[in-house]
Amino acid sequence: MGSVSAMTDVVITGLGVVSPLGHTLEDYWNGLLRGDVPIRPLDYPGTAIHGSLTYLVEDAPAVAADLGRASGFAVAAARSAFADAGLAGAPQEVLDGVGVCVGTGNGDSDLREQERDGLRELTGVQWYPFGTAAIVASALDLHGPGGTVSTACAAGAYAVSFGVEMITSGEADLVLVGGAEAVSRPAIGAFLRLGAADKLHCRPFDAERGGTVYGEGAAFLVLESAEHAAQRGQRPYAKVLGAGWSCDASHVTAPDVSGEQADRAAREALARGGITEQAIGAVLSHGTGTPANDSTESRTTARVLAQRTPDVPVAAIKASLGHSGGAAGAFSCVTAALVVRHQLVPPVGTLRQTDPECELRLVRDVPQATAGDAVLVNAYAFGGNNITVAIGAAEPLSSATAESAATAVTAVTSGSGATSGIAVTSGVTR
């Protein structure tokens, strides 16, 4: 097998989503830039969660009928990412070496729920909710390394980090990584029982936030070494610079209010990425809308950004996606790649009155230009799990790119872009 090489540059060459905002990158990115809030009542008749406000996926791309909802999202998003990376139709000798790493919190919970309801008889290994990586591999005929991580709401970001490791360790040249989550009745029930849900919508960093709101979907990225991408002639969106891992070891469901370990994860991501806070152009926060997470994350992020806190735009995409659990970190990484590509940071669509204790420069109403080449992605979870992933430009930004981003911001803030979406969309199609 290949040798370990922490020096291998790992780049992002394909993206795919199935999301409450839509299932193409254009719909997804434009929805984020507009600050859409596509919240809907959950249709779960006869149960205690019926009518709960949720960020639901509607009209998901059709896949095999016998799949669970999360796996169906995953297969569709993975296919999109694969195609986006120019890999559709790749020969079997290539596919045999492609890895898959999936993060999910509850997996295909819906199949077991339907069985409990007497609505479905399960076959094969449908009783096991965490088979999504194998299902994606089978659907795309991939036979490299596989893995499924379930670090709750940080799982998607961990999947990205593990995919990088598959490449740097020599296990694979190319890896599909991502996260998938679907509405799970026991999970939503548990959130409601814990009193951790906002009755309105997900309001990260808002003074009146009341908890998080469940979301669902799948987000996938194609990772490969920069050398491999260059050989294929594939232009990357961005580069994964590094990731920092840590654990609070403090409380099962609540963050350690000191933020000590979240802080360490962020600094480790910077160090492993070979950058300082001076290079941070934006932060994609975990931003769940729970009082404890957002206040802790505000303080921790401000400590990491230090003097740059007033200048670095901070996004909280759960305002537009809800909290998609194990997929959330993958959505943030997909978004980070788009932010790096377009040098634009989407607004927090539900932000009305910023928590007065929050020092961060939250993006309000309209997108803002990034303030540097690198984006930090935070993901935190039950069990005190923390991860920060640093994602940066695959190559130094040209002055033309920066100028283009500035023009796009001007268009959006003046209203022309925000109404049509065209000005900020054109760069998505590569």
Place this chain on the structure above:
Amino acid sequence: MSTHGRPLAAITGIGPVTRPAIGVKELAEVTTLGIRDDERTTPALPLTIDPMDTFHPADFLGKRGWKFFPEPTRAALAAVRLALADAKRHPDTMEPEERTEANARTGVVIGTNFAVDAIVDRIDRALIAEGIPGISPVECPNFSVNVPAGQLAIAGGFKAFNITLVDLLTAGYEALLLGARALVAGRADSVLAGTIEGPPPTAAQPVTGPRADAFGACLFHLEPQQAAAERRVVPYAYLTGGTRRMLPDEPHHAARVLGSALDRLGGADGVDQLHLCLPPYDEGARAADAARAWVAARGAGTEVTIVQGAPQATGTSALALGRQLAREVRGTAVFGAMGPQGNVTLLHLTDAGGK
């Protein structure tokens, strides 16, 4: 990591708290893992859950502080103590500050399939029957499969990282591989890696075999080779490499991909022992045949050991590894686990002169 390079990790402690064995001495004497020969052709048997009646939490955890934990977590907390003590990191032999610092630089990687399966089932059934108020507030946070690993971190102050992997039957070996690579990457000074399991659902019988254990845990203590040498701890073995593959359904294609993975770990010439844990019944038998054919085709004298079935789910392969370590690893060995969806994880180990 190349199998010809430096070890990824030294395995210096084993902590089994399972129905077949509690503690390393018992583990070395376990005669049967997996399904028995007379169970191989009876896939229609119902799943029987065997109680874990040999484990008394108070013996390991004291009289207080564990009663609200689910049984798999209790076993895991005890397994941590056994693994640390076996690695000569017994709390009584360390100054409190030294222990706190060492624990803060320790990572946890858990492989599990069913640690919370029964809890999620209870939560959903309570919600169906009684609505949200019917969900036990004590049990509520345990719906998330990573909570048992999180409880280990809270109890021990293990802050380096905390990861839960869930691939069916292979997650335990994946945990060891990921933990070892994290050591190489400098993410921790030591890692507790292994498995925690609870009772599987009845439908899991084609994967576990006709019997399954109610719960159990088996953890390993990993540290860098140099750290073990400095602490004068003789490792059981060195973990020198590993790889994973997702096998195709078609048997010949699957055999080719499996052979390719084994080749990447040094080939038959470089492997004295090949230990495989496979699904019960036909799928596992086909994989066993493919592995034996791979050895035969290379004309090497590799000793092949097969365990079929998984009464401890992903814990069975951990027990197979632990048992062999507790006995002896001679020369080089590959330990493999395969799941019913074609997931394969292979670990390459070399002997360390015996513990």
